[in-house]
Amino acid sequence: MAASEIKGGAGPAAQRTYGNWRRPRTAGLGQLGLAPTLLMLGGLCVVVLAMLASIMLAVALAGLLVLVLAPLTVRDRHGRTLLARMSTRLAWRRSVSTGSNLYRSGPLGRTGHGTCTLPGVAASSVLSEAQDSYGRPFALLTYPHSNHHVITLTCDADGAALVDQSQIDVWVAYWGQWLAGLATEPGLVGVSVTVETAPDSGLRLQHEVHSNLASDAPDLARTMLEQVLDEYPAGSAQISTRVALTYSGAARPGHPRRTVDDMAVDLGNRLPGLTSALSMTGAGAARPMTAVELAEAVRVAYDPAVATLVEEARGAGGSGLTWQDAGPQGAEERWDSYRHDSAWSVTWAMSEAPRGEVLSSVLTSMLVPHPDVARKRITLLYRPHDPASAARIVERDRRDARFRATQTAQGRARDDQALQAAEQSAQEEASGAGVVRFALLATATVATADDLPRAMAATDNLSAPARIALRPVTGSQASAFAACLPIGLVLPLHLTVPASIRDNM
Template sequence: MSTDTVAEPTYGNWRRPTRPGLGSLGLIGTVAVFGGLVITLLISLISLTAALTVLVPLALALLPLAVRTQDGRNVYQLVALRVGWFQRKSKGSTTYVSGPLSQRPGGRFRPPGLLSRVVVKEGRDAYDRPFGVLHHRSRNLYTIVLGCDPDGGSLVDPDQVDTWVASWGHWLSRLSHEPGLRGASVIVETAPDTGTRLAAEVLPRIRDDAPEAAKAVMREVVERYPTASSEMHTYISLTYGAPQGQKRKIEDVITDLAIRLPGLLAGLVSAGGGPAVALSAERIAEVVRVAYDPAVAGDVLEARANYGSTGLDWDDAGPTATVEKVNAYEHDSGVSRTWMLTLAPRGTVRSSVLRGLLEASPGTRRKRVALLYRPIDPATSARIVEADRRAAQFMATSRRGMVQARAATEVRAAEQTAVEEATGAGLVEFSLMVTVTVDAGGELADASVAVRNLLASARLLMRPADRMQAAAFSCTLPVGILPWEHTLVPREVKEAL
């Protein structure tokens, strides 16, 4: 008898990007500190009172930059968030009404908020299959959505799981070489099974001359099976942007994306994604419609089962009415709350770390877990890796005589990252968002407790997206909304803060 045991692989070595600057001030704060000190010293040569007059306001202005929350936000960012919320609330922007009886032009049910200026076109790939393209006119971005049915991890050898993870990492590293790619997102949506598909498959096949006991058993299976099962959908959205200063016709963009689709789909299949296809414009509209109004999920599935399609258009995929609150987002037949990632798990994790979070949660109408990726080009990746390695070595050598366990771990992680990047691995920034939808606002408290328990088992630290629930809800939809592309302050300036 063999007593050899197979060690289950672990994964990790992700690092938070190093913020340049002095302490928690950031680059802008550090430049302001040294610039202010130089100016103060020059003024002190003339008058000490004038120097104090400059130094005190400067210190008061820089102090909010040094005070930060656990997720790295300073006081100015917190104040800007609250000021923006009160401005939207005073203008009535937190309430949205559409349809023939609203004041919206056209009387259609267009999606609100960040999706209000999105236009959906449709193209054909090399196999003459339709795929939808979402054009974000405000940012001149184009999004395609891929749907897949991943293989489960149950009864799968650890070697096979490790192969899937390696293939997924290769697919992500390939995104860094995709021309014009701004970001990608992976959305896993779970919901209780409505039973529509099972009924459409089983009930028409029951023969009239079958025994009554057999027919009763099949009808009972159709009736009771959905109460203990759930449905799961996985979507991958890829958002592309045109080079700066270059204007392209949307027809040319669709042709370019049609050429890239076969390679992207093949990479997903090899990474354990199962059958992968590009979603048509109608299918994208159906996903958005069900997200805003979960009560129509059964009707959508029934229409597809009976007629093959729903005929739903993007201009009718939005909700009838929505109300954004501080910690919730009310939309048609559901109430949602969204959480954002604050801190990824420390150390290493196993491949099943997110299994509980991805599975359907009892007491919720729908749940979406969105992984957001921002690929970094190879040249920038090399600079970031070398900067992190130098910073880790400096911190380790400047703390002699103290406990250096964490510093030594940081050095080893930085060195390993540098070696992997030099051998061809890609570098991406990632984040995670979770949206939970329930039937009524009174159920959000129980859903929040359930989410906190799931986050604890996944070793994740997240916070609610308070005062921006509507925008966060849109980010977890498979429509290509990238948070860093829809901010008033440029991403480079925010990183310098």
Template sequence: MSSEAVVHPTYGNWRRPRRPGLGPFGLVGTFGVFGGLVLALLVSLISLVAALFVLVPVVVFLVPLTIRTQDGRNLYQLMALRIGWIRRKAKGATTYTSGPLSQRPGGRFHPPGLLNGVSVDEGRDAYDRPFGVLHHAGRNLYTIVLGCEPDGGSLVDPDQVDVWVAAWGEWLARLSHEPGLRGATVVVETAPDPGTRLANEVLDRIQPDAPPAARAVMEEVVQRYPAASSEMHTYITLTYSPASGQKRDREGVITDLAIRIPGLLSGLVGAGGGSAAPLSAERIAEVVRVAYDPAVAGDVLSVRARHGGTGLQWDDAGPAAAVETVSAYQHDSGVSRTWLLTLAPRGTVRSNVLRGLLEAAPGTRRKRVALLYRPIDPATSARIVEADRRAAQFMATSGRGMVQARAASEVRAAEQTAAEEASGAGLVEFSLMLTVTVDSAAQLADASVTVRNMQAAARISLRPADRMQAAAFCCTLPVGVLPWEHVLIPHELQEAL
């Protein structure tokens, strides 16, 4: 007889992109250091006092670049965030009202903030299924939303989970070859089950002449079952931009997206996504409506079950009133707080590392976990992995004496990444955002404790999105809002800082 040890697959090897430049200065700070030294040396040929007057402002400019938070932000970025908050608050942009009694034209409940300039069209794919297309007019971006019902990892063999993870990685790698794709988002939304679907399925089928005991049992099941259950929805958004130099109307873009949907859905099914289908414009409006007003979730489910649809339009999916504060976002019947990822799990992890984070949180009205992906084209991926490989080797060999363990680990990780990229793997930048919605501001303290416990179990580090709660709330909705597309400073310049 022989026994074989069970090997559980592990995953990892993600790395934060190394910032170019000298130490904590970044590329801009490095140019400032050398430029200031050269200028001071030239001025010192004339007068040492004049050189001192030149050197002092340079030092004052460079010191804030060396002071950074855990997620890499320097003092200039923190100051810009506070100044932007003060300006928005002075202009009254932190308060939003809509509806017939507001000053908004049209008298409808249009979504606020980053969704203010979004319009929705609808098309049909190759299987004649309706799908909604969100047009972000400010950035000329088009978003489609796919809904799926993942199979889950309970009672599933580790080998099957490993196959799903490999298929998901292949699907993400394919995104870098999608023409015009700017980013993708996976949103997992959980909420307590209101019991509406169960009541509609059971109560309407009870016969009038049923025994009283059987009727009482079924009514008790309908009443008590939702207290211990939750509903979970998974949405995947894909945001495209028309090819540069080509002027295409909306109908042409919608036709192009309709051709791509079947191939995208087949990849999701192979990655354990279960039954997947595109979301219609009405379903997208319903998701946004419930997110801004969680109290109507049961009504939306009930109307959809009885009439087959709600008839809700995008222009009526927003809140009647919303107020943004430093650490929270209040909207209709809910108060939300959003957290941003600052540190991914270090080392190797198993496939269930995020399971506790994705499950329903007790004491909350709704919870959304958004995984944001920014695919990188193959040419840029090759340059990045080679640059990281050279930087890791330089850091490992430039130290005195024995090479440190962390430097050696970075070298191995960089070599593995370069080898995988050369064999055809894709390179994707990713992040995570978490939004928790409760009934009142007094419950936010308990929600914060719950989030701290969940992030500890998931081995990640999160920070509240203070002074940008409204924008962060929109980023966790399945509407295709990509944070890097809505910044004043370009992404490349931010990396240089």
């Protein structure tokens, strides 16, 4: 989706509102996009020419043209065409027949040297560690096939509780400025922000209390602290915020193709500026994750049962977990769910952003913990456009919106509103604003299959106040689960059908 710029409006409480985002649609006739429209016009020309030779041939070609175009005109409530749903179902059946929906690793698995590497689209990833210009170690995740390199930042988000609305507005403004600044980052292809909520084991609190408890403390104080350690972790949640930035090492004009070492030096010099700018957005103190921390986060996501063991090892000096052991030992992808080690998960994708204007707290209901969902991850995916591409995109969107608004004599309210949004986006881009495509993924993880219905119902209830339309990622649960992790996957670059073709359908 193409994200518009922030606009404010003063209400009774002088609260600032945000909106003007829209899903880009190419110019076409009716429900057809640009490519089906061209196909229809070309097919009609062929039918007319065939009538000069044989009426029966022209009728046969016309019937064939209708059969080809019909699946492109029927759309469900999420905007997916019948052709897209049919191709997804066929791809899923082929995956099941070949057994590629099953994954086995470890000593008895099929991975090399008995390792537990990540499955699916992240199987080829390689993790290394380097140091930035401040001397801080950071994890550098590399995807050799696409030559993408990912750095992940962990943030201690401040939260909006007991914070003045004016301060929240400042944070949102700086966040928009930070996103707009990413458009000028050389080689940046994607950004993801992952907010994960999980049960708090209380081990960190125990370690903090025991390490600071005086040997001559009074018995009353000791008793009080023991009660705190027993009662406080019950029902509490641990919230983690991580930002993954994906860079391309491909050759650019004036720059040759870069190796992993070249990217480590380049990104190490940029990290201090990126982390310091994040502190103004409400993200708190941001720092790069080390290789062990990233491996631990991914390992716990695939096997939540080891979360307590990993936290205990971390408190005892470090788990020493490597990337070869970060994946699951077994996983099974189903049509609408994903089983991995000791847990079951379902991942949804946003099919429609909130309509109209919203407040800054629009995602609060989705981010807060829920008792029916053991672990929950909400990931926002961003793809900033450079200034040259942004100018072409907004002008093309404006032309396409004008074409659709003038197709009917009376016009439709949605087309008129889309035209108004496209006009405003073009004006704001001309004033120096950035253009960002964005999407949202939500993953709910539970311990047993019997808990999945409650988790799915809870997610539907949480998305309603946010006014976000979610749909399960059917047939691609494994890839969606991996994309929801803070490992910087850019899914449009891993599609069988290029994104440029899909956007014009």
